[in-house]
Amino acid sequence: MPRYIVERDFPGKLHLPTNDEGDRLCRKIVNTNAEEGVTWVHSYVSLDRTRTFCVYDAPSPEAIREVGQRNQLPVGSITEVSVLDPYFYLGTGHAGVETAAHSRLRTPWLPFSYVLA
Known part of the structure; x- marks a missing residue:
């Protein structure tokens, strides 16, 4: 499965509480992603919380865009990547x-x- 880095901009800052509300939101995102064969591996968040760099396994960039829209998440650039260890x-x-x-x-x-x- 191809791996991608997805850059997202949050001009009003990303708000993801570390409580039951945040848990429900993450579960909703993961479940919606699974419907299109997309796996959210993990994300990096800028210190000012206005940008994220998300690692995804997905069948295509189009699948990432589709779940982004369904999850009401902005999708900036999508770059296919490989591991350099x-x-x-x-x-x-x-x-x-x-x-x-x-x-x-x-x-x-x-x-x-x-x-x-």
Whole structure:
């Protein structure tokens, strides 16, 4: 499934209370998104609360626009993205521990029969 970053502008500031009202609103958004095969992964909010950068998995930008309209949320730019993980290049996991995949790259290849001997 393609992944997208969706930028939204909230000139009057984003208001999402951390109570039952906010919970109901988020559940409504998630349920409406699911009807179009759209998954809201998470969002980043600017410190002044006037802009969000939302990560979505969706079948298409059109599906994101559709659920945005149904959820009464502004939709600015939609950019398809892929993951660039610096830890992949460093060969370490997020905790700084070498990954098994990177370890295998350093380990000399030995025939399977030799390993069992």
